[in-house]
Amino acid sequence: MALHPSLRGKNAQASPIRRLSPYADAAKARGMRVFHLNIGQPDIPTPPRMLEAYRHFDDKVLAYGASEGSAAYRTALANYYNSLTQPSAIPAILPSQVLVTVGGSEALQFAIAATCDIGEEILVAEPYYPNYKGFAQILGVETRAITTSSSNGFALSADQVRAAIGPKTRALLISSPGNPTGAVMDAANLRAIGEVCRDAGVFLVSDEVYRDFVYDGSGRAPSVLWQPGLESCAIQIDSVSKRYSACGARVGCLVTRNPEIYAAALKFAQTRLSPPVVDQFAALAALETPQSETDAHIADYKRRRDALVAGLCAIPGVRAATPAGAFYLMVELPVPDAEKFCIWLLETFQLAGETVMFAPADGFYATPGLGKNQVRAAYVLEVPKLQRACEVLAAGLAAYPDRLN
Ligand SMILES: Cc1ncc(COP(=O)(O)O)c(C=O)c1O
Incomplete structure (x- = not known):
C-alpha cells in the first residue's frame, strides 16, 4: 500500500x-x-541580565517543570500584568490565570483549541499573521477573514466584527500592535470589539506580543486584560520573543480569567509535559529589565x-x-x-x-x-x-x- x-x-x-x-x-x-x-x-x-541568567542556571538535573510553568515565573508575570494598569475595578491577574507556553505560538494554538471544535471558525482581520491560519488548519478549524484596508490604517471596527460573526464563529483573533500592518487599536475600539464578541458568545483572543512597540508617544498598546466587562471572553497571548529580542528562548504565555478556558488549555499543556525550564529561568530575569x-x-x-x-x-x-x-x-x-x-x-x-x-x-x-x-x-x-x-x-x-x- x-x-x-x-x-x-x-x-x-x-x-x-x-x-x-x-x-x-x-x-x-x-x-x-x-x-x-x-x-x-x-x-x-537580548538583555544582558537574561543572558546572565542562562549562564547561572546550575540545577544538577535538567528536569521537567510544571506543565503550567514555574510558580516563580507565573507570579512575576502576574505582577507585571498588574503593573500595566492603574488601580481599577477589574480584579488583579492571579498567577493561577497565567499559563506559560512554548512561545506565543503555542499559546495561540491552545487558545484556538480551547475555544473551537473541528469545523468551527476563527475570525481574523486580513492582512493577518499567517500562522493564525496555520494553527487553525492543524486543528481542523476554519479561518474567516474581515478585510481591512491601508486607506484607513487597517482599522478594524466593532461593526465589521458584528457583521462577520456567523453561526460557526467561536473566536476572534486580533493582534495589536499588528503584524503585518503595524496598526494599533485604541482602548475604546478594543472594548467595543470585545463587547460585540462577548454579546455574541465569541471569545476575543488578543495577541499582544508587540505591546511595547508603539511609536506615537502614547506608551504601550492597551491590553484586553484591562477592558471592563470582558473578563470571561478575553484571552491574552504574550511572548518574550519580541519584547526582549529573545525569539530563540521559546517562552510565551496565555492569560485568561475564564477558568474553563484555563482548565482546557492546562490539559493541552499537560500533554506536552512542560515548557522549557532553563528559558523560563532566563525569562524571569528578563522581567527585571529597566523600562x-x-x-x-x-x-x-x-x-x-x-x-x-x-x-x-x-x-x-x-x-x-x-x-x-x-x-x-x-x-x-x-x-x-x-x-x-x-x-x-x-x-x-x-x-x-x-x-x-x-x-x-x-x-x-x-x-x-x-x-x-x-x-x-x-x-x-x-x-x-x-x-x-x-x-x-x-x-x-x-x-x-x-x-x-
Ligand atoms: C503577531 C505574532 N504573534 C505571535 C508570534 C509568535 O511568537 P513566538 O512564538 O516567537 O512567541 C509572532 C511571531 O512573529 C507574531 O508576529
Missing part, C-alpha cells in the same frame, strides 16, 4: 515569511549579501521605521504608510506579482553583490487575489542597512522586466 501524508498535512500552507528562504540561501551561497526584510528577527541585543532599556530600543525602532518609510516612499510607484506600532509594514509595489518579483530579486538581480528579501503578502490574506502586488517589510535592521535595502529595491524595480509603470 502506498503511504500518504494526511490531507491536513498536504493542504498546509507554507509560511510566506519563510518559503522563499531556499532562494535566499542559494543567493548567499553565490556570495551575495541579502538584506532580510522578510522576517521579524530583531537584531537588538529605560526598553524605551531606548523603542526609540531605535522608531528611527528605523521612519528611515524605511522615507526610503520606500522615495521610490517611484512604491506606496507605504507609516505604521503606528510593531515593526512591520505593508508595501505596494508596481509589479503584477510580488512573489515573482521577490524570487527574481533573489535569483537574478544584484546591486554590487547585494539584494533584498521581502515576504510576499498574498499569504497574509485569505481572500484570493488580495495582496498580489504587496510585500510585508520588517524594520529589524540598522538604519544604514534599511537605507541600502531601499537603494537595492529601487534599482531592482528599475531593472525588472515586468514592472508596471
Whole structure:
C-alpha cells in the first residue's frame, strides 16, 4: 500500500515569511549579501541580565517543570500584568490565570483549541499573521477573514466584527500592535470589539506580543486584560520573543480569567509535559529589565521605521504608510506579482553583490487575489542597512522586466 501524508498535512500552507528562504540561501551561497526584510528577527541585543541568567542556571538535573510553568515565573508575570494598569475595578491577574507556553505560538494554538471544535471558525482581520491560519488548519478549524484596508490604517471596527460573526464563529483573533500592518487599536475600539464578541458568545483572543512597540508617544498598546466587562471572553497571548529580542528562548504565555478556558488549555499543556525550564529561568530575569532599556530600543525602532518609510516612499510607484506600532509594514509595489518579483530579486538581480528579501503578502490574506502586488517589510535592521535595502529595491524595480509603470 502506498503511504500518504494526511490531507491536513498536504493542504498546509507554507509560511510566506519563510518559503522563499531556499532562494535566499542559494543567493548567499553565490556570495551575495541579502538584506532580510522578510522576517521579524530583531537584531537588538537580548538583555544582558537574561543572558546572565542562562549562564547561572546550575540545577544538577535538567528536569521537567510544571506543565503550567514555574510558580516563580507565573507570579512575576502576574505582577507585571498588574503593573500595566492603574488601580481599577477589574480584579488583579492571579498567577493561577497565567499559563506559560512554548512561545506565543503555542499559546495561540491552545487558545484556538480551547475555544473551537473541528469545523468551527476563527475570525481574523486580513492582512493577518499567517500562522493564525496555520494553527487553525492543524486543528481542523476554519479561518474567516474581515478585510481591512491601508486607506484607513487597517482599522478594524466593532461593526465589521458584528457583521462577520456567523453561526460557526467561536473566536476572534486580533493582534495589536499588528503584524503585518503595524496598526494599533485604541482602548475604546478594543472594548467595543470585545463587547460585540462577548454579546455574541465569541471569545476575543488578543495577541499582544508587540505591546511595547508603539511609536506615537502614547506608551504601550492597551491590553484586553484591562477592558471592563470582558473578563470571561478575553484571552491574552504574550511572548518574550519580541519584547526582549529573545525569539530563540521559546517562552510565551496565555492569560485568561475564564477558568474553563484555563482548565482546557492546562490539559493541552499537560500533554506536552512542560515548557522549557532553563528559558523560563532566563525569562524571569528578563522581567527585571529597566523600562529605560526598553524605551531606548523603542526609540531605535522608531528611527528605523521612519528611515524605511522615507526610503520606500522615495521610490517611484512604491506606496507605504507609516505604521503606528510593531515593526512591520505593508508595501505596494508596481509589479503584477510580488512573489515573482521577490524570487527574481533573489535569483537574478544584484546591486554590487547585494539584494533584498521581502515576504510576499498574498499569504497574509485569505481572500484570493488580495495582496498580489504587496510585500510585508520588517524594520529589524540598522538604519544604514534599511537605507541600502531601499537603494537595492529601487534599482531592482528599475531593472525588472515586468514592472508596471
Ligand atoms: C503577531 C505574532 N504573534 C505571535 C508570534 C509568535 O511568537 P513566538 O512564538 O516567537 O512567541 C509572532 C511571531 O512573529 C507574531 O508576529
